[in-house]
Amino acid sequence: MKAPKISSVSPQRRRTMQAIRSKNTKPEIFVRKLVHGLGFRFRLHHKGLHGSPDLAFIGRKKVIFVNGCFWHQHSGCPGCHVPKSKHAYWLPKLRRNVERDVANTAALRKAGWKVLTVWECELKNTKRLATRLQKFLA
């Protein structure tokens, strides 16, 4: 997924897009359907948990984050590439996202939650992803 064009949106909306992790993205909906198909039920964007995880399995004390490779800087993945000319603009914002992710995951783990991060690029191999999700949730 390419980073959305933000030139056409209002400054207000732009700030919002930059400040929060985007919800209901295509990868997220894909994972939700997959997990649902595996027979698991979950809560969406649970506000009471650090980082409002995309999927929360309360009884199992497990959460799943679905991360865009660009927005959350999937390390080593081609999807995280930022063109050199855009470094000054993007790197500080992306670094903040990554720091927030690390802090949220640490806080959740400390509170006894199991955390799984699904990366956007993992969606290409549905079978493998389904196995991974099943393993994590079982």
Ligand SMILES: [Zn+2]
């Ligand atoms: Zn990736």
